[in-house]
Amino acid sequence: MIIGVPKEIKNNENRVALTPAGVAEFKKHGHEVYVQATAGVGSGISDEEYVQAGATILPTIEDVYDIAEMIVKVKEPIAAEYPLIKANQLLFTYFHFASSEELTYAMLKSGAVCLAYETVEKNDRSLPLLVPMSEVAGRMAIQEGAKYLEKPMGGRGILLGGVAGVKPANVLVLGGGIVGTQSAKMAAGLGANVTIVDISLPRLRYLEDIMPANVDTVISNEYNIRQLIQTTDLIIGGVLIPGAKAPSLVTRDMLNLMRPGTVMVDVAIDQGGCFETSHATTHQDPTFVVEGIVHYCVANMPGAVPYTSTLALTNATLPYAIQLANKGWKKACRENEELKKGLNVVNGKTVYAGVAEAWSLPLTPVEDVLGKVIVA
Numbered sequence: 001m002i003i004g005v006p007k008e009i010k011n012n013e014n015r016v017a018l019t020p021a022g023v024a025e026f027k028k029h030g031h032e033v034y035v036q037a038t039a040g041v042g043s044g045i046s047d048e049e050y051v052q053a054g055a056t057i058l059p060t061i062e063d064v065y066d067i068a069e070m071i072v073k074v075k076e077p078i079a080a081e082y083p084l085i086k087a088n089q090l091l092f093t094y095f096h097f098a099s100s101e102e103l104t105y106a107m108l109k110s111g112a113v114c115l116a117y118e119t120v121e122k123n124d125r126s127l128p129l130l131v132p133m134s135e136v137a138g139r140m141a142i143q144e145g146a147k148y149l150e151k152p153m154g155g156r157g158i159l160l161g162g163v164a165g166v167k168p169a170n171v172l173v174l175g176g177g178i179v180g181t182q183s184a185k186m187a188a189g190l191g192a193n194v195t196i197v198d199i200s201l202p203r204l205r206y207l208e209d210i211m212p213a214n215v216d217t218v219i220s221n222e223y224n225i226r227q228l229i230q231t232t233d234l235i236i237g238g239v240l241i242p243g244a245k246a247p248s249l250v251t252r253d254m255l256n257l258m259r260p261g262t263v264m265v266d267v268a269i270d271q272g273g274c275f276e277t278s279h280a281t282t283h284q285d286p287t288f289v290v291e292g293i294v295h296y297c298v299a300n301m302p303g304a305v306p307y308t309s310t311l312a313l314t315n316a317t318l319p320y321a322i323q324l325a326n327k328g329w330k331k332a333c334r335e336n337e338e339l340k341k342g343l344n345v346v347n348g349k350t351v352y353a354g355v356a357e358a359w360s361l362p363l364t365p366v367e368d369v370l371g372k373v374i375v376a
């Protein structure tokens, strides 16, 4: 198959969908890889490295879309890319169709096959192509929190780990999923006193078993959260209710229970945030203060560390991309339920229930587009 890797053109997106290691893997399986010039520079990968791995560099984004049977990307196509997409072309990338009607209609009109990273789903309902970005954001949340706890940045002026003779900071992690686990590990590693709060007792039991001694677990309810925030220096918001807006676990009236200069990092801001006073911010202007409490609410945290994010994402996407290239999308999706769940829009039809519901479109059963298997 002919694989195309365009340079991401969405504002401030420095990740790239394939590394030189990925190129080498495709080549090993007999595929051709075309990478747009400078596609990797934002992640520290030069054109030369791609060439050495066996890719051909093409000068423009038009060249890449023109030649490729499968496009691998990071972010959803933006308007400038819509006219470049061809009928039957396979696009493997994040789409988030339910949040853009314009994108949904553009992809339906294109006749392309859109396989979305975010809906590839394992049997246990986990989302393997979202996990790496949660890992990055969870770890980053502590770095950012530690920075904004510094006095010149507006924080309380407390060092997470303390020093000999001085107590460490208290870190409260709301949600003990991927983000929460990674945050707790980082904060504990720096020597802070960490409390993880979750509604799932089995999850808390698991975390209690694997976390170091400076991490406690507490069941999530309003009473417990009200108590904990009064002595907390840094709060990480990492809760998720799949398919719904995040619950507001810290409400406006709770802010005056907290000490001025407390920092709250709302990682769940991409789902509406789990602090009532949150609103989305950018890396250019990441924080704002409400009633003396510093809020950090960047919606695309992994974008600040494109090198790590690119490697983490491609580690997860490559095995699926190779299956798609080796078998073609129909056979690959027939044989792998995880990939099949990634199909959202196929040849002008909506095949994913969440997208059909979001825009009141007719839903075509995914089996209808996968075709019949002829048994000889």
Ligand SMILES: NC(=O)c1ccc[n+]([C@@H]2O[C@H](COP(=O)([O-])OP(=O)(O)OC[C@H]3O[C@@H](n4cnc5c(N)ncnc54)[C@H](O)[C@@H]3O)[C@@H](O)[C@H]2O)c1
Pocket: 131, 133, 134, 135, 137, 174, 175, 176, 177, 178, 179, 180, 197, 198, 199, 200, 203, 220, 238, 239, 240, 241, 246, 247, 249, 266, 267, 268, 269, 270, 271, 298, 299, 300, 301, 302
């Ligand atoms: N801002 C960013 O750049 C960025 C990056 C990656 C992920 N995220 C977001 O971070 C959030 C968390 O992602 P994740 O992968 O860790 O999800 P996850 O599903 O692994 O974990 C969510 C956890 O929240 C818990 N939870 C649900 N309701 C709760 C409540 N009322 N109180 C306490 N805990 C509760 C669940 O039991 C679960 O353990 C998501 O909204 C995700 O989209 C944001």
